[in-house]
Amino acid sequence: MSKSQKIQITWSVDDVYSFRPDLTEEQAFEVLQNVKDSHDADIGVCWEARYLELINSYEKKQQPFFPEMLALLVAGLDEKVHTTGPEDILGAIYHDMEFHNVYKGQYFTPQHVSDMMAKISFREDDQTIKENGYISVCEPTCGSGVMITSFCKAMKDAGYNYCNQLVVTAIDIDIKCVHMAYLQLSLYGVPAVVIHGNSLTLESWSRWYTPVYMLNGWVYLKILARKSLNK
Numbered sequence: 001m002s003k004s005q006k007i008q009i010t011w012s013v014d015d016v017y018s019f020r021p022d023l024t025e026e027q028a029f030e031v032l033q034n035v036k037d038s039h040d041a042d043i044g045v046c047w048e049a050r051y052l053e054l055i056n057s058y059e060k061k062q063q064p065f066f067p068e069m070l071a072l073l074v075a076g077l078d079e080k081v082h083t084t085g086p087e088d089i090l091g092a093i094y095h096d097m098e099f100h101n102v103y104k105g106q107y108f109t110p111q112h113v114s115d116m117m118a119k120i121s122f123r124e125d126d127q128t129i130k131e132n133g134y135i136s137v138c139e140p141t142c143g144s145g146v147m148i149t150s151f152c153k154a155m156k157d158a159g160y161n162y163c164n165q166l167v168v169t170a171i172d173i174d175i176k177c178v179h180m181a182y183l184q185l186s187l188y189g190v191p192a193v194v195i196h197g198n199s200l201t202l203e204s205w206s207r208w209y210t211p212v213y214m215l216n217g218w219v220y221l222k223i224l225a226r227k228s229l230n231k
């Protein structure tokens with residue numbers, strides 16, 4: 001390998017067992033295959049290197065704005081959680097600053113309209129949650145994630161915990177939308193995978209797993225749920 005100036009990393013079922021010793025060999029191998037399918041060579045190598053590459057593309061005097069903006073976002077989302085319930089902050093800013101791309105149909109749903117739609121579509125006596133303990137939601141054109149935040153709000157209002165009774169798959173063709181949805185869903189503690197991809201052609205270019213998605217073990221749980229559905 002060193003002669004051809006390439007490196008190769010090999011993962012085995014033992015690596016899966018170090019996290020989930022309870023899986024059968026067949027299940028552990030399925031997890032490995034899933035990892036292979038979801039692996040993103042661009043960002044999978046080192047987040048730190050990607051961060052340094054990005055931050056160093058800004059002037060020194062601009063760099064402190066980023067942690068400041070993150071702190072403001074955290075404070076804003078925190079206030080929402082404790083007052084209205086989860087809401088989309090970044091989408092409104094994106095529109096107000098006219099960053100939206102009309103050629104990709106980027107007209108985001110206003111929060112109150114989205115809230116009403118979530119109230120209509122989520123049933124308080126949801127059978128799926130009663131039977132399985134959670135509900136899964138797919139948003140194929142998520143934008144900044146407003147419809148997901150509304151769904152979380154509807155669940156919260158009905159007395160459910162969206163941090164462990166919901167799992168989300170969100171997709172957008174525009175990486176800026178993926179970033180917005182990923183940030184907000186991560187900070188709200190929603191288990192979600194946000195896919196940078198095309199919902200029509202089923203192409204996908206990168207996958208972004210929220211921390212709670214990883215902590216709650218959804219990578220494994222979804223595989224096991226799919227397996228039991230196929231039985």
Ligand SMILES: C[S@@+](CC[C@H](N)C(=O)[O-])C[C@H]1O[C@@H](n2cnc3c(N)ncnc32)[C@H](O)[C@@H]1O
Pocket residue numbers: 104105106107108109110140141142143144145146147171172173174177197198199200201
């Ligand atoms: C009308 S906006 C709606 C966003 C969000 N669902 C809402 O209600 O505010 C449509 C979104 O779909 C994305 N989009 C357009 N074509 C897509 C495709 N083929 N696959 C995935 N996303 C797509 C756009 O980038 C945009 O963010």
